[in-house]
Amino acid sequence: MSLQIPESDEQLMERIIRRDKPAFGILYDRYSRRLLSYFMRMLWNNRELSEDCLQDLFLKIAKQPELFDTTRLFKPWVYTVANNICKMEYRKAGRKGPSVSIDFVPELRATDPGITERIDKRAFTAKLKEVLTTINEPHRSTFVLRYFEELSLKEISVIHNCSEGTVKSRLFYTLRKIAGKLPQFQHI
Amino acid sequence: MIMSHSAFPDGFEEMIVNKRYHELNAFELKQLSDEHISELEYDQIRNTLLSLGNLEEEMPEPSAGLRDKLLDAFDQKTERKPKVIMFRMWSIAATAAALLIAVLLIIKPYEKEMNKGISQINSSDKENSLVNKEPQAEFKSKNIPMPPEVEDAPKKEELTKEESGTAVMDRNEMGANDVDEKLTKTAAAPIEDVEPAKLSETSVGLYNAAPAITSGTISTTESVNENMVLSSNKSKYTSQSASMKNNIDLLSLTVMVY
Numbered sequence: 018m019s020l021q022i023p024e025s026d027e028q029l030m031e032r033i034i035r036r037d038k039p040a041f042g043i044l045y046d047r048y049s050r051r052l053l054s055y056f057m058r059m060l061w062n063n064r065e066l067s068e069d070c071l072q073d074l075f076l077k078i079a080k081q082p083e084l085f086d087t088t089r090l091f092k093p094w095v096y097t098v099a100n101n102i103c104k105m106e107y108r109k110a111g112r113k114g115p116s117v118s119i120d121f122v123p124e125l126r127a128t129d130p131g132i133t134e135r136i137d138k139r140a141f142t143a144k145l146k147e148v149l150t151t152i153n154e155p156h157r158s159t160f161v162l163r164y165f166e167e168l169s170l171k172e173i174s175v176i177h178n179c180s181e182g183t184v185k186s187r188l189f190y191t192l193r194k195i196a197g198k199l200p201q202f203q204h205i
Numbered sequence: 206m207i208m209s210h211s212a213f214p215d216g217f218e219e220m221i222v223n224k225r226y227h228e229l230n231a232f233e234l235k236q237l238s239d240e241h242i243s244e245l246e247y248d249q250i251r252n253t254l255l256s257l258g259n260l261e262e263e264m265p266e267p268s269a270g271l272r273d274k275l276l277d278a279f280d281q282k283t284e285r286k287p288k289v290i291m292f293r294m295w296s297i298a299a300t301a302a303a304l305l306i307a308v309l310l311i312i313k314p315y316e317k318e319m320n321k322g323i324s325q326i327n328s329s330d331k332e333n334s335l336v337n338k339e340p341q342a343e344f345k346s347k348n349i350p351m352p353p354e355v356e357d358a359p360k361k362e363e364l365t366k367e368e369s370g371t372a373v374m375d376r377n378e379m380g381a382n383d384v385d386e387k388l389t390k391t392a393a394a395p396i397e398d399v400e401p402a403k404l405s406e407t408s409v410g411l412y413n414a415a416p417a418i419t420s421g422t423i424s425t426t427e428s429v430n431e432n433m434v435l436s437s438n439k440s441k442y443t444s445q446s447a448s449m450k451n452n453i454d455l456l457s458l459t460v461m462v463y
Contacts, residue, residue, distance in 0.1 A: 041279050045272055050264045057265060064265065071267060072275065079279040141256055164257045170216075189217055193242075196249040 026091035033082040045075060051166065052099055058161045059103045061150055070102045093175040096168065100158055100176055107154060141199070148198045152191060159187040160195075221251050222258070315449055 024032075024040075026047070032040035049071065056067035077084070077098065085094055149157050155177060162168045162176065163184075170181045177184065220233060226244045229237070237247060 036279075038276060038279055042272070042276060045275060049267045049272070053267050054264045067265075068268060068271065072271060075275045076278055079275060138256075138259065142260060145257075145260075164260070185216055192250055192253060193246070196246070196253040199253060 026095075027087055027089075030082060030085050030091055031087050033078065034085075034087070041079060044078070048095060049075070052095070055096070055099060055161060055166060056103070058146060058149060058165060059100075059158065060106055062146055066106065070099070070106065073102055074098055090172070090175075092168070093172045096162060096166070096172075097176045103158070104154070144199055145195065148195055152194065156187050156191045159184055160191040163188055218254065221247070221254055225251070312449075319449065 024043070026044065029040045029044045029047075033044065052074065053067055053071050056070045057064060060066050060070065074095070078095075085091065149160065152160070159173055159177065162173050163170075168176075170184050173184045174181045220229075224233070226247045242250075
């Protein structure tokens, strides 16, 4: 039995450049959910708008995959593209005003084990998202990429085209601000 | 998605997650005081960071149709590429052909007109050159007797006061023969041969007899005028043809560039 090592994102992109349809499908399955949640966090939890942005991003990959330099890492590149799409939306919102929607929090049944803790966590997550919408774009994006998308400081510095020191200071500033706004969630 | 603490490998995150306030060393405490962070605030930040590490969040699922839609878009892009190139090549060829035809249609009538004008100018040039160089050639070819040679007009000193006075005062009494003779003498003389002084002397006698000037001499003057008009026409046509050539060159260059 041979052990099959999954293809890296960069290898998949090489296949996509050669117009390999299954490779595009695999890449979509790998990134669609996390990118959709990133868009939702960045775009006022607006699901419809986030799906449109996700579609735009993958259309870009489908139509112009050669824009990706295969000698570089895919993850920072795709988040850079996503971040640029968000910036465009902010510009549009600057003209029209942001379209904020109430985040969907799934209901929990009273019989679920550890219900109190889970309700606290969900409430914390919902409140955190709400607070995040009040933070300015570079700080919010840095925070989301670090604590939700689990990107390294170096990857974030590539996406934002800044030094790692700047990323650290932005993270600390945002953490401090969020901590001050969520004093009720200190024992989760 | 449940995050682990592996997300905070180094720097301030590691320090905050791993140490309570009272566990910090002197250097770390100094760093915090530099940032004006109190014990209470440090604990708040620590708890938030730990909560983020335990964050439980269900990632949203994109709508079902989106995947198929994107895969279709991927297929379309693959198929369309050669079609677009073929269409572009055809459109370029068709436009170039249309331009060439248009250029030819514009040039043809102008070319005819130009040739016609130039041939007219050339023929009139030939005629004029004959008139200018040899005014007598016309007479010779038509066997018309040449007008008599004009004698040099008498100099101012040679004319007596009596003669000139009689010419002016008693012109009515002057015999028709005398007048004709004087007019013939003056009129037959080529203009360039008559000195200004002589012209002024003879003009008195010519005053009333202008219509009697022979046609031969007048035709010479007219032909000079005609020649001037034709030469101006020629220059007009030449400039037109030059501008036409420039236009053709420009058009052909544009077609080539295109």
